Amino acid sequence: MLSKSKFKVILLFAIALNIFSISAQPQNRTITGIVLDNKKQPVPGAEIVLLNATDSSYVYKTNTDHEGKFSLGAKQGNYVVSVVMPGFQKQLLRIDVSTDSLLLLEPFILQENILHLKEVRVVGTKKGIEFEAGKTIINPNTSIVMAQGTVFEALKNVPGLIVNDDGTIILNGEQGVNVQINGKETYFSGIALANILKSTAVASVEKIEILTSPSAQYDASGKAGIINIRLKKISVQDLTFSSALNYQKGKDARSDIWTRGTMRKNKMGFSADFFHFQGDKAKKGILFRAYEFANKETTFTKTTIQNVSTRNKDNTKNLKIAADFELSKSISLEANFAGNFFHRNTPGNSIALFSSYNSIKDSVLNTTTQGDLQQKTLNGGIRADYKDEKKCEANISADYLSFDHNENTQLYSSHFNPSFIQARTDSVSGNLKGDIRMLSLQSNFSIPLSEKTQFQTGTKLSSTNIHNQAVYRDSGGSYDAIFNSSNQYEYSEIINAGYIQLSGKMNRWNFQTGLRAENTQIDAATIDIKKIEKDSSYQIVYTKLFPNASILYAINDDKNVSIRYNRRISRPNYRNLSPFDYIVDQVTIIRGNPKLQAELTHNIELAYVFRKTYRSTIFYTFSNNAIATGFKDFEKGGLLITTENNASNLRFGLKLDAGELINLKWWQMSAGISIFYTENKWIDFDQTKKNTQITPLANCSNQFIFGKGWTAQLTGYYNGKMAFGQLSIPDIWSVSGGIRKKLLDEKLNVQLYFNDIFRSIREKAAFESRSVKGFSNIRNDETAVGISVNYNFKKGKSKEKEKQDRTPEESKRINF
Known part of the structure; x- marks a missing residue:
């Protein structure tokens, strides 16, 4: 069982954790929304950037989750929400954050970019x-x-x-x-x-x-x-x-090389x-061991x-199809x-x-x-x-x-x-x-x-x-x-x-x-x-x-x-x-x-x-x-x-x-x-x-x-x-x-x-x-x-x- 001193340590740490958790969360008004494609399917990984409406300065950045949803925190004021996703056209929306604690935005409906991927520059980033x-x-x-x-x-x-x-x-x-x-x-x-x-x-x-x-x-x-x-x-x-x-x-030196090719034609990949x-x-x-043995007269160690010292010399080849x-x-x-x-x-x-x-x-x-x-x-x-x-x-x-x-x-x-x-x-x-x-x-x-x-x-x-x-x-x-x-x-x-x-x-x-x-x-x-x-x-x-x-x-x-x-x-x-x-x-x-x-x-x-x-x-x-x-x-x-x-x-x-x-x-x-x-x-x-x-x-x-x-x-x-x-x-x-x-x-x-x-x-x-x-x-x-x-x-x-x-x-x- 835990001693009283150990219990107090854990209790104090729990209080500190919760204080840290609360302080880590932005104390702002909440802006929520969802990003969909033109077929009304969620778009995960889209980059959402909040900009100041007066000078376009950076305020906050996040990404949509696997359901296409996102959430931002902001103080009262005027902002521009930027939505960017590779392969889709960029969208901008001007918003006014009032005294309401929660602002729910209309869904962003992204339109596909008519350019091929090789002509599209990827500017969105995923959350780590x-x-x-x-x-x-x-x-x-x-x-x-x-x-x-x-x-x-x-x-x-x-x-x-x-x-x-x-x-x-x-x-x-x-x-x-x-x-x-x-x-x-x-x-x-x-x-x-x-x-x-x-x-x-x-x-x-x-x-x-x-x-x-x-x-x-x-x-x-x-x-x-x-x-x-x-x-x-x-x-x-x-x-x-x-x-x-x-x-x-x-x-020592170690090196590896990886290469991958994919091909998709219509329904086959x-x-x-x-x-x-x-x-x-x-x-x-170093390895140290101490052994204790006992006989009729005494215990000795x-x-x-x-x-x-060892050296692993590895060589690995791997193929996947x-x-x-x-x-x-x-x-x-x-x-x-x-x-x-x-x-x-x-x-x-x-x-x-x-x-x-x-x-x-x-x-x-x-x-x-x-x-x-x-x-x-x-x-x-x-x-x-x-x-x-x-x-x-x-x-x-x-x-x-x-x-x-x-x-x-x-x-x-x-x-x-x-x-x-x-x-x-x-x-x-x-x-x-x-x-x-x-x-x-x-x-x-x-x-x-x-x-x-x-x-x-x-x-x-x-x-x-x-x-x-x-x-x-x-x-x-x-x-x-x-x-x-x-x-x-x-x-x-x-x-x-x-x-x-x-x-x-x-x-x-x-x-x-x-x-x-x-x-x-x-x-x-x-x-x-x-x-x-x-x-x-x-x-x-x-x-x-x-x-x-x-x-x-x-x-x-x-x-x-x-x-x-x-x-x-x-x-x-x-x-x-x-x-x-x-x-x-x-x-x-x-x-x-x-x-x-x-x-x-x-x-x-x-x-x-x-x-x-x-x-x-x-x-x-x-x-x-x-x-x-x-x-x-x-x-x-x-x-x-x-x-x-x-x-x-x-x-x-x-x-x-x-x-x-x-x-x-x-x-x-x-x-x-x-x-x-x-x-x-x-x-x-x-x-x-x-x-x-x-x-x-x-x-x-x-x-x-x-x-x-x-x-x-x-x-x-x-x-x-x-x-x-x-x-x-x-x-x-x-x-x-x-x-x-x-x-x-x-x-x-x-x-x-x-x-x-x-x-x-x-x-x-x-x-x-x-x-x-x-x-x-x-x-x-x-x-x-x-x-x-x-x-x-x-x-x-x-x-x-x-x-x-x-x-x-x-x-x-x-x-x-």
């Missing part, structure tokens, strides 16, 4: 970030710091996100994030997920959606929420071509993307200090295929110094490692959509994925006595192979029950088959020396899911309620690699229900308050289920756990949103039977890392976001602050242990507009100390910046950027169990300067409308 209850929308290409190369680098600069090179993603202090691309499952976690994100160019991204409270139509996995990466659609008749080059230099990344990234640091065809006004078809080929070479070295309880040097171990990893991913899918004039919608889709993993590791060790005289040498070779095959079938149906009520339902079947094998040999080539680390694992999983959902509107009230059911069937077996027969097997069948509900009250067109609840699940990733060992070095082993069970989480959010620009959120989450990393000793000097279900996790806190803290003609600032309390409990040798922490987070982004196509950006963040089970992560901060120049009527963007200017980013962690405690302090090659060049060529006219993705699906748990 928008807020809704339970949802954040980010347009990464409006940010210099985010628009550098890959989606992986962009996510590192998203407020509230922590993204590590091993694929770990933390959202608002919580692990367990479901990553999607275009509403479809990516299937990946860990290094495989990092590779997919590193092989997707940020220039191909339309927007990034972060959902902390998804509805029942989304898969229930991911306790922290969903990150959905929306790629750009084929929106222009005839031909388009885009290309981006990126070069980055820290201690085609696109092809190619991406290639190549580069090195070094890592150096042994310590291990490791100096480690997609096509769509409109059979009629109601029916459309889509098909896609992607292939990803990843190769990593990892040379490394570590020197381990072993000392006894009185700090007397015991022995020294020098280990040289050589790793070679290859991953191949092939995936594709087809989809059919139906939508009629009565707003009935239906879709059906099928997706397939093939994943192959082959990893070879060589460890060469030299053992020295306290006098640094070599005592012996040995070596270990390992081969880890894995192949995964997945198939999913999904259908969704939506029908209006009335003008203000919608009913949705859907089903999904997914099948996963895994074959994993780990074989280690010692210097003599025998299985027996380290037979416990050699194993073969077969795993089969079928998930049957279905959901119903009802949403509607009554006056100023909006509601949504739904229920999702998921039946999981698991069949797994461990194979004796000597006898080629089953050593052990197990079957698990369970069904879980995932309710969710949300109620929103619109105070007016600018303000709303809402409360949301959902129940979600975090299934263990497949690598953690494999029961064999991954030998990092001779004093560090990671061991899988086939007995891992799914973790269930309850989430509650209370939010207040103002103009989709300011948001205050109070949140609460609780997980029982939580999946957590455990640390144990082995052989009185080594560290065994496992994953177990013996923990619970509680987290609650407050969060404030301001998308336009400052909105001047030359300077725009967005910022966010939050604070939350985390309590982790676990069982350690029949004793209940606790790890609690109060964590503050803060971020700030400044954009400077100089004119003539020049802009600059300076961003920074601070993440306080965090607690994850037995792990404690020290605070971390960073500052990055860049400058951009737009050329050739904004078809060409050139930007120079600087990452982690003050070299402050380090991977630090501390842990403690009954028999062992330790910490790590690793420096990655994050500090770098880079240059990025992006060119876009368009020939043709915009489509009348863009087909939307309506299939929400989950990401899975491949972790290699």
Whole structure:
């Protein structure tokens, strides 16, 4: 439980947050409106500029949301509202803001520009970030710091996100994030997920959606929420071509190239993307461990200090092909295929110094490692959509994925006595192979029950088959020396899911309620690699229900308050289920756990949103039977890392976001602050242990507009100390910046950027169990300067409308 002092700190911070929220909101009269095209359809992303009527000086700027709506604040006086959208004729409206607190404008009806897109200069800009209850929308290409190369680098600069090179993603202090691309499952976690994100160019991204409270139509996995990466659609008749080059230099160099071509002729569209990344990234640091052992006479301590250094040499190629065809006004078809080929070479070295309880040097171990990893991913899918004039919608889709993993590791060790005289040498070779095959079938149906009520339902079947094998040999080539680390694992999983959902509107009230059911069937077996027969097997069948509900009250067109609840699940990733060992070095082993069970989480959010620009959120989450990393000793000097279900996790806190803290003609600032309390409990040798922490987070982004196509950006963040089970992560901060120049009527963007200017980013962690405690302090090659060049060529006219993705699906748990 919280102490009185901690409770007072949180209460005072909550009061400060609300005072800040109120002061951040412009105390002006409100001007609202909507922008439509000549077919009375909403026009999202249109630039709305408020000018002083007397001298045309700049007052305020915003953009329309996805419903074409906008809201402005202004003092009493005379103004001109300017509406600009590429492909449409500009509109001006003179208005008189009186003493009324709310001024509702007549709809702006935009007329299409008769010129082709290649003759239209794009002058509208999107908002960098928008807020809704339970949802954040980010347009990464409006940010210099985010628009550098890959989606992986962009996510590192998203407020509230922590993204590590091993694929770990933390959202608002919580692990367990479901990553999607275009509403479809990516299937990946860990290094495989990092590779997919590193092989997707940020220039191909339309927007990034972060959902902390998804509805029942989304898969229930991911306790922290969903990150959905929306790629750009084929929106222009005839031909388009885009290309981006990126070069980055820290201690090592990294570069990538992306190119995309699209072609649309009448009702058929085609696109092809190619991406290639190549580069090195070094890592150096210290690992410290202290082990306590007891005998009949006394308790003594042994310590291990490791100096480690590795370098990842990566080479990735990625190809994507997609096509769509409109059979009629109601029916459309889509098909896609992607292939990803990843190769990593990892040379490394570590020197381990072993000392006894009185700090007397015991022995020294020098280990040289050589790793070679290859991953191949092939995936594709087809989809059919139906939508009629009565707003009935239906879709059906099928997706397939093939994943192959082959990893070879060589460890060469030299053992020295306290006098640094070599005592012996040995070596270990390992081969880890894995192949995964997945198939999913999904259908969704939506029908209006009335003008203000919608009913949705859907089903999904997914099948996963895994074959994993780990074989280690010692210097003599025998299985027996380290037979416990050699194993073969077969795993089969079928998930049957279905959901119903009802949403509607009554006056100023909006509601949504739904229920999702998921039946999981698991069949797994461990194979004796000597006898080629089953050593052990197990079957698990369970069904879980995932309710969710949300109620929103619109105070007016600018303000709303809402409360949301959902129940979600975090299934263990497949690598953690494999029961064999991954030998990092001779004093560090990671061991899988086939007995891992799914973790269930309850989430509650209370939010207040103002103009989709300011948001205050109070949140609460609780997980029982939580999946957590455990640390144990082995052989009185080594560290065994496992994953177990013996923990619970509680987290609650407050969060404030301001998308336009400052909105001047030359300077725009967005910022966010939050604070939350985390309590982790676990069982350690029949004793209940606790790890609690109060964590503050803060971020700030400044954009400077100089004119003539020049802009600059300076961003920074601070993440306080965090607690994850037995792990404690020290605070971390960073500052990055860049400058951009737009050329050739904004078809060409050139930007120079600087990452982690003050070299402050380090991977630090501390842990403690009954028999062992330790910490790590690793420096990655994050500090770098880079240059990025992006060119876009368009020939043709915009489509009348863009087909939307309506299939929400989950990401899975491949972790290699």
